Amino acid sequence: MNDPVRQLYSERRYPALSHPVTDISRLAVSARVAGMQRLAMPVACRVLEFGCASGHNLLPLAARYPKSEFTGIDYSDTAIRAARQAAYAAGLENIRFEVADLEHWRPSHPCDYLIAHGVLSWVPDAVKARLMDLCAQVLSDSGVACISYNTLPGWSLRRDVVPLVRALAGNPAAAGLGGSVEAVAAALAEMAGSGTPHALNLRAICGDIARKGAAVLPFDDFAPVCDPLYFAQFADWAGQRGLRYLGEARLQDNLPEGLDPASWEKLAPLAADPVLFQQTIDLLSGRTHRNSLLCRQEAPLEEGTTTAVVLHFAAGRGEVALPEAPGETAVVKVFRRVMAEAGSDCLPVSELMERTAEKLGAGWEPTRHSQELAGWIFQAARFGGVELRSEALVIPRGGPEKPRISALNRHFSENGYPIVDPRHITCHFPAGHEQLLAAMDGTRPAAELAGWAARDFPELDFPRWLAHLAERGILVWGNEAAESFISD
Numbered sequence: 001m002n003d004p005v006r007q008l009y010s011e012r013r014y015p016a017l018s019h020p021v022t023d024i025s026r027l028a029v030s031a032r033v034a035g036m037q038r039l040a041m042p043v044a045c046r047v048l049e050f051g052c053a054s055g056h057n058l059l060p061l062a063a064r065y066p067k068s069e070f071t072g073i074d075y076s077d078t079a080i081r082a083a084r085q086a087a088y089a090a091g092l093e094n095i096r097f098e099v100a101d102l103e104h105w106r107p108s109h110p111c112d113y114l115i116a117h118g119v120l121s122w123v124p125d126a127v128k129a130r131l132m133d134l135c136a137q138v139l140s141d142s143g144v145a146c147i148s149y150n151t152l153p154g155w156s157l158r159r160d161v162v163p164l165v166r167a168l169a170g171n172p173a174a175a176g177l178g179g180s181v182e183a184v185a186a187a188l189a190e191m192a193g194s195g196t197p198h199a200l201n202l203r204a205i206c207g208d209i210a211r212k213g214a215a216v217l218p219f220d221d222f223a224p225v226c227d228p229l230y231f232a233q234f235a236d237w238a239g240q241r242g243l244r245y246l247g248e249a250r251l252q253d254n255l256p257e258g259l260d261p262a263s264w265e266k267l268a269p270l271a272a273d274p275v276l277f278q279q280t281i282d283l284l285s286g287r288t289h290r291n292s293l294l295c296r297q298e299a300p301l302e303e304g305t306t307t308a309v310v311l312h313f314a315a316g317r318g319e320v321a322l323p324e325a326p327g328e329t330a331v332v333k334v335f336r337r338v339m340a341e342a343g344s345d346c347l348p349v350s351e352l353m354e355r356t357a358e359k360l361g362a363g364w365e366p367t368r369h370s371q372e373l374a375g376w377i378f379q380a381a382r383f384g385g386v387e388l389r390s391e392a393l394v395i396p397r398g399g400p401e402k403p404r405i406s407a408l409n410r411h412f413s414e415n416g417y418p419i420v421d422p423r424h425i426t427c428h429f430p431a432g433h434e435q436l437l438a439a440m441d442g443t444r445p446a447a448e449l450a451g452w453a454a455r456d457f458p459e460l461d462f463p464r465w466l467a468h469l470a471e472r473g474i475l476v477w478g479n480e481a482a483e484s485f486i487s488d
């Protein structure tokens with residue numbers, strides 16, 4: 001075999017991972033906010049994933065949206081076999097997997113969402129070009145593609161670090177550094193110190209490599225192909241194929257982390273030259289990775305509707321805590337309280353506003369205050385303080401008497417894969433815990449599972465862990481159909 005990428009995937013198993021950034025519930029929001037008017041909503045759409053591996057990213061989405069159709073493509077037959085087994089075990093009839101090489105695969109029907117995570121930067125140039133061609137061929141008129149890749153100039157120092165770490169890991173004279181690439185990276189991170197800007201940068205890169213660990217690194221930083229791109233190059237490839245850049249998949253990635261509002265104001269006029277604008281953002285942020293959204297060039301985009309658009313979605317607690325801003329209005333203060341009371345639920349924005357109106361009583365002015373709040377929610381979402389999703393996510397309180405997890409998560413646990421929560425986050429628990437998860441099939445009382453845990457996993461605080469599973473929405477109530485907790 002003379003294709004080292006293909007050889008890698010035929011010899012080693014890629015780790016089973018879901019990627020929240022590709023969750024179609026969030027892609028729909030980001031695309032709609034970017035102005036995509038006629039977008040298929042996740043509850044009824046067609047989703048395609050290139051390089052789907054064992055389907056860990058696609059399967060939970062198929063379970064969550066039973067009326068949508070999902071197709072996964074990968075040339076690894078062992079990965080696709082595992083994906084098909086999982087679909088069968090979970091009784092999912094809305095998902096299919098194909099063993100195919102992207103270079104030769106031909107689409108049979110359009111898709112509304114195309115996901116290519118961990119592919120573009122990690123395949124030979126001919127496959128990169130083919131991936132972009134396929135994207136142009138397969139996207140429906142209102143379709144959205146989410147493509148991840150590593151970016152320059154942020155990745156440039158890493159490009160030099162990787163071969164050196166590899167050389168040190170393979171050199172007996174450097175055995176004192178630990179031998180493996182992750183051990184060498186950890187040693188370099190420690191040795192770099194923090195005395196200069198370079199040291200800090202190097203320390204961050206090496207620390208990140210060490211953290212990614214042995215399961216991921218051979219497919220990522222140390223993959224046979226790992227080509228970072230300038231955004232301008234990506235945009236050019238897209239433009240040549242009649243595709244248009246819409247923005248980043250995560251709303252908050254459209255603003256570089258840490259950029260102060262004054263700098264943002266200075267940059268705003270640059271938005272007229274989107275490529276230069278994005279390149280400037282990449283330079284300022286030093287970001288190493290993008291998850292960019294593309295649509296067809298001719299897809300109609302609406303401008304200036306972001307605030308109104310927010311009203312169609314569901315909102316919940318974001319990833320970062322938003323400090324109260326000076327001069328925050330009374331309405332926003334009450335709204336924050338309403339959001340806090342919603343806990344980890346993501347509720348329709350209209351419902352959150354109704355709750356705010358109830359609290360404010362006669363003080364609520366419907367038109368003015370709903371606009372003010374929609375504006376605030378949008379800004380908060382852009383900074384990561386609020387999560388926006390296409391539908392509500394309601395997590396039942398408490399825990400069922402006989403704990404049960406979804407059929408898909410049970411299959412994952414039985415086969416030693418990590419489970420995935422309703423926010424599409426991969427949950428890694430200590431080794432052995434998957435046996436307890438696999439036993440959560442709704443037939444055993446919590447007390448019986450607690451006894452088993454006390455005997456076999458004495459270090460585990462079982463009641464606390466169970467509460468954690470419940471809070472994350474991993475435990476399911478009633479019949480299988482109720483397990484997605486989605487209201488459409």
Ligand SMILES: C[S@@+](CC[C@H](N)C(=O)[O-])C[C@H]1O[C@@H](n2cnc3c(N)ncnc32)[C@H](O)[C@@H]1O
Pocket residue numbers: 005009014017019050051052053054073074075076079100101102103116117118119122123127219
């Ligand atoms: C780095 S893994 C990413 C897997 C998954 N999308 C993720 O991000 O977790 C790349 C995947 O693309 C697949 N792949 C690479 N080149 C391919 C090609 N030419 N045709 C089909 N699949 C390919 C590999 O088998 C592998 O499963």
